[in-house]
Amino acid sequence: MRGISRASLDEVVRRFDAILPSANAATLGHELFEVVSILAEEHSLRRWLADPANEGDQKSGLMGELLESKVSPATVLVVSDIVRSRWSTGRDMVNAVERVAAYATVAVAEDEQRLNELEDEIFRFGRVVAANPELRASLAMEGVAASHKRTLVENLLSGKVNSATLRLVTEAVTRPRGRTLEQGLEHFGQLVAERAQRYVAVVRTAVPLSENQQARLQDELSRAYGRSIHLNIEIAPEIVGGLSIRVGDEVIDGTVAGRLSEVRRRLAG
Known part of the structure; x- marks a missing residue:
């Protein structure tokens, strides 16, 4: 991100960090990833929310109506803050939601000083995929139901890796957002590294x-x-x-x- 989006992201993350200690981090991460999915699929909504001509209160109010009773108050607060902010593009706005979703997901490991473990697990899974063309094809094939891919990832990794690793790998596999599988895994690995500064x-x-x-x-x-x-x-x-x-x-x-x-x-x- 550059320019106004970069400045907005910095402020969003700062305020997110103030909310995170009082929230259920795992729930917050899960719900924010669901919001990412909604915004990625609903093009008209995304464009309207990213349009600087629309008032921040209107944007926040609309998302509050859409999410209230469906997600936790912490998620409503974070999403409302993001849509109030100014973004160069709708994609930058969605990327901001995805970033804080990842940060919430790894928060438990962060508290336990296990971010090294997450980075290693994501990287190692990427190497396993690269060495197994059939596995990669199964995980990356278009037209295959996300539920099927999710089950495959769970069968491969459940009980063998950190729960945050499982969540991030599942996101990379089931909701690539235009990235290749390798790019998605690297992207989330980089976000873990950024969180560890x-x-x-x-x-x-x-x-x-x-x-x-x-x-x-x-x-x-x-x-x-x-x-x-x-x-x-x-x-x-x-x-x-x-x-x-x-x-x-x-x-x-x-x-x-x-x-x-x-x-x-x-x-x-």
């Missing part, structure tokens, strides 16, 4: 890194980016040697395969 570095290496190597790399990246770094490590023999590191949109490619590719590109030019 750190960056995620996806490290591709031909051979496993020792604990000492991981610690040194983590320290170096943290100093470079001025923020704590969480490492997601992927073993990729095809890169031959060296490391490929991606932090957000920035890629540091120090692999043998990457250097060979650059040589070929120059020769071709």
